[in-house]
């Protein structure tokens with residue numbers, strides 16, 4: 338099968354398309370033919386190994402000393418079940434699925450074996466039937482991040498919720514999910530994304546690049562930082578003071594992303610009910626993985642970026 342490996346930590350050019358032996362599922366595994374994979378911030382992080390110095394040793398210990406030890410990288414997939422092991426109960430051949438590969442990585446390839454039970458090595462669920470494989474990777478990645486961290490806020494109807502970084506993969510879904518839960522949503526983005534973020538349902542918009550946005554802040558029941566701790570602004574710092582309860586400033590980096598098929602099922606229901614629409618900024622052919630990494634690394638994608646692995 339074709340697969341993308343990271344030869345050694347470094348720039349996008351260190352990614353290489355190689356021939357790899359096809360995986361064979363164990364009794365408790367399914368074999369997925371991958372149709373699309375996301376190119377996420379986590380993939381960039383793993384490829385480049387650009388981590389703060391104090392995290393470098395734990396990172397290399399966990400992922401690999403000179404290169405990712407799993408060879409094939411990629412954490413988010415969507416595809417079709419091609420074979421099942423004898424102990425598989427939840428899936429059958431032909432099911433269209435989506436999910437995360439977690440710590441086992443390996444989504445940038447034609448095939449991936451996965452267990453049907455959630456663990457740090459991933460989660461898998463039936464994909465929403467009304468969207469493409471590429472959009473499904475956006476729903477899996479952005480949806481799992483947004484749902485996990487918005488659940489911390491226990492949002493009630495009419496509460497004021499601010500989504501900081503509303504134009505990213507998780508931010509676009511967080512705006513829609515908070516609206517679905519009945520919140521009054523203030524979304525933060527830059528000027529070029531204002532109309533786009535309004536179209537997701539945001540009630541109010543603040544521009545993180547404009548100094549006068551700080552004076553427009555209200556007092557919120559929940560603030561979700563959906564771009565993570567490495568991206569900040571004066572407005573974000575001010576948001577930390579504009580909440581009723583300090584514990585309700587939630588960063589998407591506060592804890593590890595949980596691989597949850599229950600959440601994937603919930604996301605599927607809301608996508609199929611047209612309450613949430615995953616956003617795909619760009620799709621690159623598999624062969625253009627280097628360009629896809631270059632684009633995502635710039636940090637300005639609008640929603641998600643996917644690679645098409647098979648058609």
Ligand SMILES: NC(=O)c1ccc[n+]([C@@H]2O[C@H](COP(=O)([O-])OP(=O)(O)OC[C@H]3O[C@@H](n4cnc5c(N)ncnc54)[C@H](OP(=O)(O)O)[C@@H]3O)[C@@H](O)[C@H]2O)c1
Nearest residue numbers: 378502504505506507527564565568569592593594637638
């Ligand atoms: N907890 C975990 O295990 C886990 C796992 C995966 C990811 N994460 C975190 O999740 C973060 C978000 O990932 P994502 O893919 O959803 O987002 P993203 O797509 O990387 O966010 C991109 C968006 O961020 C906006 N942006 C850039 N700098 C900004 C700033 N200083 N203030 C406000 N917005 C800014 C950009 O808009 P402009 O073009 O207008 O700048 C762009 O639309 C990652 O960076 C990572 O920190 C956590």
